[in-house]
Amino acid sequence: MPEKSAKRLPGRPKQGDTDTTIYQTIISAASALFKEYGYESVSLQQIGNRCGVSKQAIYYHFASKPELFKVAMTTMLQNIRTVTAQLLDAADDLEQGLVRMAEARLANPHAEIETMMREAEPFLEAEQIRAIREAEQHIHELLADHFRLGMNQRLLREDDPMFLAETFSTLMLMGNRENASQKYESPLILGRKLVALFLQGTKAT
Incomplete structure (x- = not known):
């Protein structure tokens, strides 16, 4: 006799592709609201209203508002890194890659990480802060690698590539x-x- 499937918990969405879509939709809505209004002003109810899901559905996917903030921030930063890598790798030279990257970033203004972090940090656990900082660091490391290559090619003068990455950002x-x-x-x-x-x-002299 076939086993009965486990009873679904209240507020728990059905399994499958829809579940993944809800997860991604929540992250997208949360990212937009956090960038627009900051951490404290945004409630889970607002996020639910933005993406058309209940607070129970949000709590099914994310244990807390700080955890949702961490995932939203790291996802945003990972997406920035992916696009940055694609633009720099596809360019004919460093200058062209930086211009393409700048155009993309300036056309879609991004929230100032430090401003959001100052507001959110009192509510975040150490692991959550570390995850966000690591995601941000990965963008700087990617830029630093390209600046280091520019130094090797004598396009840029010798300098701290991480400093240049942070300055460009x-x-x-x-x-x-x-x-x-x-x-x-x-x-x-x-x-x-x-x-x-x-x-x-x-530039190199």
């Missing part, structure tokens, strides 16, 4: 300024100006 925050889209004709034009400024200060 800071330049990308120009896209978050309220008048950035009005002051410059396009993200591409602003990206070219920033990359030219960056390379002018780092």
Whole structure:
């Protein structure tokens, strides 16, 4: 006689592709709200309303709001790293790759990690903070690898590649300024100006 399937817990979504879709939808909604309003102002009810699921469904996938914040942040940072790698690897040279990366980042302003982290850290566990910081560090390491290659090719002067990576990432925050889209004709034009400024200060002599 076939075994009976386990009884589904209250609020637990059905298994299968829909379950994965709900998980991803929650992360997407949470990321958007955290970036727009910060950590404290966003409730699980707001996230549920944004993506059309109940708080019970959110709690099925995520143990707490801090855990959802960690997953949302690390997912966002992993996506940034993936796109950054694709753009840099597909470019003919370092300058072209940086311009393409700058255009993509400036066209989609990203939240300032430090601002969100300062607000959220009192509510996060050490492991959650570490996971977010590691995901951010992976982006800087990727950039540093390309800057190190530029130094080996004598395109850039000898310097700390991680410092250059962090500096370039800071330049990308120009896209978050309220008048950035009005002051410059396009993200591409602003990206070219920033990359030219960056390379002018780092080129080999």
